[in-house]
Amino acid sequence: MTTTTTTRAPIRRAASAGTRGLRNGKRGRGRESLYQWLFLIPAAVYLALFFGYPVVKNLIMSFQDYGTATFYTGEAPWVGFANYAAVLGSSIFTTAALNTALFTAGSIVGQFVIGLALAVFFRKKFPLSGVLRSLLLLPWLIPLIASGAVWKWILDKDSGALNQFLEALHIVPNGVPWLTSTQLALVAVVGVNVWIGIPFNVTILYGGLQDIPDELYEAAALDGATGWRSFWNVTWPMLRPVVNVVLVLGVVYTLKVLDIILALTGGGPANASQTIATQSYALSFQQFQFGQGSALGNILVLISLVFALFYLRASRRGVED
Numbered sequence: 586m587t588t589t590t591t592t593r594a595p596i597r598r599a600a601s602a603g604t605r606g607l608r609n610g611k612r613g614r615g616r617e618s619l620y621q622w623l624f625l626i627p628a629a630v631y632l633a634l635f636f637g638y639p640v641v642k643n644l645i646m647s648f649q650d651y652g653t654a655t656f657y658t659g660e661a662p663w664v665g666f667a668n669y670a671a672v673l674g675s676s677i678f679t680t681a682a683l684n685t686a687l688f689t690a691g692s693i694v695g696q697f698v699i700g701l702a703l704a705v706f707f708r709k710k711f712p713l714s715g716v717l718r719s720l721l722l723l724p725w726l727i728p729l730i731a732s733g734a735v736w737k738w739i740l741d742k743d744s745g746a747l748n749q750f751l752e753a754l755h756i757v758p759n760g761v762p763w764l765t766s767t768q769l770a771l772v773a774v775v776g777v778n779v780w781i782g783i784p785f786n787v788t789i790l791y792g793g794l795q796d797i798p799d800e801l802y803e804a805a806a807l808d809g810a811t812g813w814r815s816f817w818n819v820t821w822p823m824l825r826p827v828v829n830v831v832l833v834l835g836v837v838y839t840l841k842v843l844d845i846i847l848a849l850t851g852g853g854p855a856n857a858s859q860t861i862a863t864q865s866y867a868l869s870f871q872q873f874q875f876g877q878g879s880a881l882g883n884i885l886v887l888i889s890l891v892f893a894l895f896y897l898r899a900s901r902r903g904v905e906d
Contacts, residue, residue: 643882644879644883646661646875646876646879647669647880647882648663648664649662649664649876650663650667651875652873652875653873655875664876669880669884671877672884673884677856677864678864680859681859681860681861681863681864682861684858684860685840685860687771687775688771688858689840691772691779692775692778692779692782692835692839692842693835693839695775695776696779696782696785697786697831697832699779699783700783700784700785700786701790703783703787704787704790704791704794705794708791708794708795718787721783721787722788723784724781724784725788729781730848732781733777733847733848733849736777736780736848736849740763740764740849742760742764743760745760748761748763764849764850766854766857767854767855767857768857773849774846774850777845777849778839778842782835785831785835786831789827789831790827790831792827793824793826793827796823797823797824801819802819805818805819829897833892833896836893836896837892840861840889840892841862841889842860843862843866846858846863847863861881861884861885861888865878865879
């Protein structure tokens with residue numbers, strides 16, 4: 586009996602120690618989880634206040650007759666889908682939707698093609714390459730209102746730097762009305778937006794190119810794939826995930842571009858550069874029809890979400906295939 590008791594005692598102590606260890610481990614994991622939530626709560630509160638609330642408020646306003654009278658009476662009658670019917674049935678909506686599509690397509694193509702070309706160019710090491718890459722970030726760092734003001738002076742018909750340069754080279758006899766012509770206003774706005782978006786494309790695409798192993802290019806060169814063949818067989822397939830991110834973010838950002846258009850043309854002349862974003866701004870802060878402005882803003886958000894979902898699904902299918 587003494588031997589048995591003596592043998593069982595260490596076993597009991599070991600079992601007790603193991604139980605305490607499990608309890609301490611659970612407590613440690615519980616504390617770690619608590620600390621994680623404590624760090625997440627401030628971020629969640631910030632997102633709820635500054636992102637969640639505006640989205641919900643904008644959605645509610647789109648179903649209300651929310652105008653200047655609301656600020657005095659505090660009343661905003663519920664009108665259902667009347668605001669959506671009004672903006673969709675407006676004669677300006679078709680023009681704004683077409684301009685939005687042209688503005689987005691032109692901007693994305695220009696930004697991506699030039700950005701990819703520059704990213705591939707800077708992949709090769711040469712003197713001052715780092716300095717030049719840093720200078721390319723300037724259009725991205727300058728406030729958009731400041732960029733718009735500078736470009737408005739550059740594109741001015743009478744005293745603009747671009748027209749003076751073209752006239753000095755005898756390319757055009759008279760000043761080109763870049764911002765006051767119904768045929769050229771949208772083209773000029775697209776060009777400025779391409780200039781602004783190139784640094785973003787170069788930065789992201791250059792980072793993607795840096796992740797492609799040099800061994801793949803060496804193996805491709807042994808098989809005779811150089812130049813364009815190397816690009817299509819090695820660079821492009823490896824860069825596709827980064828390209829997907831760049832295009833989706835570029836489209837979503839371009840759809841809501843507002844300040845550049847307002848600074849250059851204000852949506853004119855004769856709505857030639859009016860987009861859904863600028864029309865939503867005009868309805869809300871110029872005509873003070875906040876309900877209709879909110880409805881048009883929600884339509885723009887929906888377009889962005891639909892595009893992102895379809896594009897990401899198509900990209901995923903392409904990768905799986």
